[in-house]
Amino acid sequence: MNFKFRARSNPNPSDRENKRTIDLENGSEIIYFPRFIPYDDSCKLLHYLDKEIPWTRPSIHVFGRSCIQPRDTCYVASERLPELRYSGYQPHAYSWDDYPPLKDLLAAVHEALPGSSFNSLLLNRYKSGSDYVAWHSDGEKLYGPTPEIASLSFGCDREFFLRKKPSKTAKVQIPSTSCVEEPANKRLKRSNQVDQHSLTLKHGSLLVMKGYTQRDWVHSVPKRAKIEAVRINLTFRRVL
Ligand SMILES: O=C(O)CCC(=O)C(=O)O
């Protein structure tokens, strides 16, 4: 694809500053920039990513069961990093050089988050509201104890839920990435207000999870029966 466009973050300072910080306490925090990438650039990126990324829908294993991951995925990483493996699946690592707009996005995210230095990117494509990501945390050892994860969204709005992990004594196991759909709404209603948060992730938005968010919280993007449109999400991570 002849793609001359250069991805860039929003040049309008008031849009960049219009961010929301949620202190999840005990060293966990999320930051949400609703208009991180300008609207027209976000539309071009959505089209580019939809057409050019080599999407796959792999089989994964959770609690001894094999199932098809309920969304498309792709992985891009710098050379010679330890390999990512989750739920029994080891994705092939594509090169940043093959996808110049992803390099531009990486630079834009680095500029917005001083001190960050991401070297890998997990991409997700939700073809419609039947695709989802179940409750999980991204606490793989190769990201270290306090990974910063920067998540860009393009396409239709989807809800993002966060829920505090049960205390260790509760002995409830939550997989790193699950294919078992849980009734996210019901779970949220039962738990304490401060132990749950929800955000609508918008076209061109950036969400950052920091500190102990992966250790102490789980997150999900639940199914939405009425949604027919595509959403693409990019999560930048640092493999140590
Ligand atoms: O699609 C999203 O917003 C979340 C994706 C996610 O949690 C992940 O890739 O680990």
Ligand SMILES: [Fe+2]
């Ligand atoms: Fe995640």
